Amino acid sequence: MNRSALTRSILSGLLLISLLAVANPAAALNVFACEAEWGALVDELAGELATVTVATTAFQDPHRLQARPSLIASARTADLLVCTGAELEVGWMPPLLLRSGNPNIQPGRPGNFLAADFVRRIEIPVRLDRAQGDVHPQGNPHIHLNPNNIARVARELAQRLQQLDPANAQQYQTRATDFLDRWDAAVERWEIRGEMLAGKRLVAHHTSFSYLADWLDLEIVATLESKPGIPPSASHLATLLEQLQPARPLAIVRTPYDNEKPSAWLSQRLAVPALLLPYTIGGNDRANNLFELFEVTLTELGALVL
Amino acid sequence: MNAFELSIVAPALLAGLLVLSTHVALGQEVLTRGIIFIDLAIAQVAGLGVIAADTMGWEPHGWRVQASAVSAALVMAVVLNWTGKRWHDVQEALIGAVFILAATAGILILAGNPHGGEHLKELLVGQILWVTYGQLFPVAVLYAGCLLAWFVFYQRIQGFGFYALFALVVTASVQLVGVYLVFASLIIPALATRHISSRNSRYLWGYLIGLAGYLSGLAASMRWDLPPGAVIAWGLAIFALAFSWLAPRRLRE
Numbered sequence: 042m043n044r045s046a047l048t049r050s051i052l053s054g055l056l057l058i059s060l061l062a063v064a065n066p067a068a069a070l071n072v073f074a075c076e077a078e079w080g081a082l083v084d085e086l087a088g089e090l091a092t093v094t095v096a097t098t099a100f101q102d103p104h105r106l107q108a109r110p111s112l113i114a115s116a117r118t119a120d121l122l123v124c125t126g127a128e129l130e131v132g133w134m135p136p137l138l139l140r141s142g143n144p145n146i147q148p149g150r151p152g153n154f155l156a157a158d159f160v161r162r163i164e165i166p167v168r169l170d171r172a173q174g175d176v177h178p179q180g181n182p183h184i185h186l187n188p189n190n191i192a193r194v195a196r197e198l199a200q201r202l203q204q205l206d207p208a209n210a211q212q213y214q215t216r217a218t219d220f221l222d223r224w225d226a227a228v229e230r231w232e233i234r235g236e237m238l239a240g241k242r243l244v245a246h247h248t249s250f251s252y253l254a255d256w257l258d259l260e261i262v263a264t265l266e267s268k269p270g271i272p273p274s275a276s277h278l279a280t281l282l283e284q285l286q287p288a289r290p291l292a293i294v295r296t297p298y299d300n301e302k303p304s305a306w307l308s309q310r311l312a313v314p315a316l317l318l319p320y321t322i323g324g325n326d327r328a329n330n331l332f333e334l335f336e337v338t339l340t341e342l343g344a345l346v347l
Numbered sequence: 348m349n350a351f352e353l354s355i356v357a358p359a360l361l362a363g364l365l366v367l368s369t370h371v372a373l374g375q376e377v378l379t380r381g382i383i384f385i386d387l388a389i390a391q392v393a394g395l396g397v398i399a400a401d402t403m404g405w406e407p408h409g410w411r412v413q414a415s416a417v418s419a420a421l422v423m424a425v426v427l428n429w430t431g432k433r434w435h436d437v438q439e440a441l442i443g444a445v446f447i448l449a450a451t452a453g454i455l456i457l458a459g460n461p462h463g464g465e466h467l468k469e470l471l472v473g474q475i476l477w478v479t480y481g482q483l484f485p486v487a488v489l490y491a492g493c494l495l496a497w498f499v500f501y502q503r504i505q506g507f508g509f510y511a512l513f514a515l516v517v518t519a520s521v522q523l524v525g526v527y528l529v530f531a532s533l534i535i536p537a538l539a540t541r542h543i544s545s546r547n548s549r550y551l552w553g554y555l556i557g558l559a560g561y562l563s564g565l566a567a568s569m570r571w572d573l574p575p576g577a578v579i580a581w582g583l584a585i586f587a588l589a590f591s592w593l594a595p596r597r598l599r600e
Binding site for chain 2: 105107108111132137
């Protein structure tokens with residue numbers, strides 16, 4: 042084979058590869074999602090166009106994470122990182138970003154999408170003091186259990202997907218419109234179902250359900266943790282028992298990653314049910330996507346007042 | 348393992364090699380002196396120094412945190428040197444008690460800290476995967492100095508000199524790889540090679556077992572996506588056992 046023939050065959054090979062790449066639009070984007078709810082949202086908005094890696098399951102506390110090689114590997118090849126932000130992942134995101142060596146997903150770049158940036162956050166501390174526990178200066182980061190927040194984040198995320206993958210912009214647009222139509226209709230149904238929960242009182246293990254309570258007009262009267270992130274102590278539980286005895290709450294709710302023992306302790310003494318809510322996708326076997334997550338949560342809470 | 352995977356574990360492997368460079372040598376001495384738990388105690392005390400500095404709100408990995416960790420470990424070295432002379436027969440028991448006190452003091456200091464549980468676990472298990480090349484350089488310089496001192500002045504290093512050298516080495520390694528791996532790197536290769544009569548081949552086989560343990564542990568961690576620190580400890584143990592069974596008898600003469 043002479044030189045020009047070699048060049049020609051290399052060129053035609055390259056052309057073939059690029060044609061194949063165009064002909065096969067599947068998985069244009071690699072997405073690294075910190076939590077299962079954002080992984081599910083990317084699935085809704087991008088479908089086949091994205092390959093999603095989710096860093097934590099419903100059974101892992103997103104505040105803390107043990108480093109595994111696959112986390113660095115998927116952060117390294119990610120085009121887009123979708124996380125909660127508001128310091129939820131502050132314990133492990135900085136070293137992961139550093140070790141990923143991936144310029145596309147560094148803070149401030151289009152490939153770094155933090156959902157909490159796009160919603161109104163509650164429980165923003167007036168005074169910052171480490172003595173107050175694990176307070177996040179940017180407010181409570183567990184934003185996804187208000188479905189209106191999911192809609193807001195979905196709109197922003199759809200735009201970000203189009204910006205990062207302009208070739209498929211039309212598809213992202215179509216999928217987003219379709220998702221938001223279905224979502225808005227579902228939210229309307231959920232709000233009607235949720236009316237009977239308004240004004241009801243709950244105790245929560247951690248401040249994980251504040252946005253759900255805010256949406257449904259539930260009242261979280263106490264948390265089992267004396268301060269956010271501090272494991273419940275015997276003395277705090279005793280205080281709660283005394284304080285809640287006269288007016289019992291509807292239930293004591295917790296996420297799959299919270300320790301069940303404090304809930305069980307208080308539940309037994311107050312004769313109030315301890316309720317494990319799915320909290321995110323995969324939190325129980327019936328919550329497999331965002332729609333099911335809210336369906337199941339409302340069913341579980343609704344069963345308490347029927 | 349391909350180049351991409353190698354780039355993920357390379358800093359962890361280098362951290363492991365650095366830790367082995369000093370710990371295999373010191374481990375032989377620790378085993379000979381019968382003060383096995385000294386590294387647990389000193390590592391825990393150095394960790395306590397880090398925790399205390401953290402509680403002061405000092406910047407992590409800053410010089411004040413290092414100074415706090417090293418001073419805590421050196422104070423412990425002085426105390427252990429003294430108890431070693433004063434109550435030689437119960438030195439190992441005292442070291443064990445110091446370990447428990449340092450560990451529980453950490454729990455007490457962190458009782459009101461929302462990230463307390465993570466800090467304590469990180470001190471034990473370490474986060475070897477988060478290690479960056481920037482962190483390794485100062486440790487490499489420190490270890491070069493320590494190894495030089497160890498091999499040049501070996502005959503004259505005893506008492507406080509040994510404890511102080513040990514404190515410096517362990518303070519650095521515990522922050523890179525955690526207490527579990529520090530203990531494993533120190534004791535397991537020394538245990539497997541204790542019957543070898545020549546000091547040089549004891550060192551050589553110790554380094555080889557350590558290297559095999561770290562390489563296999565990191566490869567297994569990569570293959571099955573497991574936390575590397577814990578797998579490496581098992582890798583070290585498996586190679587140490589294999590060596591004890593298969594080692595040629597003439598090494599023991």
